[in-house]
Amino acid sequence: MEDFGNINILVVEDDKEINNLIKAALNKEGFNVVQAFDGMDGFAKYKSMNFSIAILDIMLPYVDGMEIMKKIREESVIPIIILSAKGEECDRITGLGFGADDYIVKPFFVGELVARVKSNLRRYISFHKNQEEVSTLKKGNITLDFNDYCAYKEGERIVLTAKEFELLKLFFTNPKRVFTKMQIFESVWNEDYMGDDNTVMVHIRRLRNKIENNPNKPEYILTVWGIGYKLGDVE
Incomplete structure (x- = not known):
């Protein structure tokens, strides 16, 4: 198992079964997972602590995933993975255009999601490790x-x-x-x-x-x- 250190991951997904499945898989890999089941609570939790990556469903109660992503992008470059039941090309382009780093279409294999999380974290962490070496x-x-x-x-x-x-x-x-x-x-x-x-x-x-x-x-x-x-x- 890779050692990513103390990593906090925000998961905003209104389907409790999917949210809990993601949490269990990521906990098994040693990550700290904070769950939210609607957009308003998700953004409030994002503001309450430091996260290294966010996983956002698009269709959420109160505030949708795209709006949360736009707010995060106003102040942070943490990796964002979008989850969506919409697999059309235009939806992918919209998600990437708003600032997503990755896009996964439901239904998905949880192993693929874990692999995508690790891949995005590797890139994100590597940049921060090299910050002091490059001006x-x-x-x-x-x-x-x-x-x-x-x-x-x-x-x-x-x-x-x-x-x-x-x-x-x-x-x-x-x-x-x-x-x-x-x-x-x-x-x-x-x-x-x-x-x-x-x-x-x-x-x-x-x-x-x-x-x-x-x-x-x-x-x-x-x-x-x-x-x-x-x-x-x-x-």
């Missing part, structure tokens, strides 16, 4: 600050999710390299590529909307047609 990285008008895990454009903070931060870091640390979607996915998600181009494309589009002066004419994240993406010629 800042600057390209053009954008600076990545590893001390506070944030990005700044002309001194103004840009709120990025963990995945968006990792994407930008990948391009900034490899300024001359062209990445295929498969290479991006396997580097940022740290998982085997299953041919899902949409995941990468949605995150690239969301990142462009945050960092580019004109997302339709990007200067930082350029499309290399037929291959993938690269960093623009910014100094």
Whole structure:
């Protein structure tokens, strides 16, 4: 069993059977699980203590999962995994667009959820372990600050999710390299590529909307047609 240390996980799911199943599986792996069964209570519990990851159902009483996620993203880059009975592509894109790091469609195998939790935590924790070793990285008008895990454009903070931060870091640390979607996915998600181009494309589009002066004419994240993406010629 991997030792992730003292990890608090928030699970907001109104189906008590599913919520309890998730709690039992994660407790077995050594995680501390805080349960909530509606959106209002879920956000209140998020504000009451420090969490390293949140698992949110979309359809919740009082406040839905998307709204909770937007509120969390205003102040935190912790990984967020969305649970949904909706498996349509547009629903996945909406979830990722609002700031989710992962999206799991019901019904699901609890073992898969545990694996996704661990995968997201590994990436999140690894960045924080390296914060003291790396200070800042600057390209053009954008600076990545590893001390506070944030990005700044002309001194103004840009709120990025963990995945968006990792994407930008990948391009900034490899300024001359062209990445295929498969290479991006396997580097940022740290998982085997299953041919899902949409995941990468949605995150690239969301990142462009945050960092580019004109997302339709990007200067930082350029499309290399037929291959993938690269960093623009910014100094």
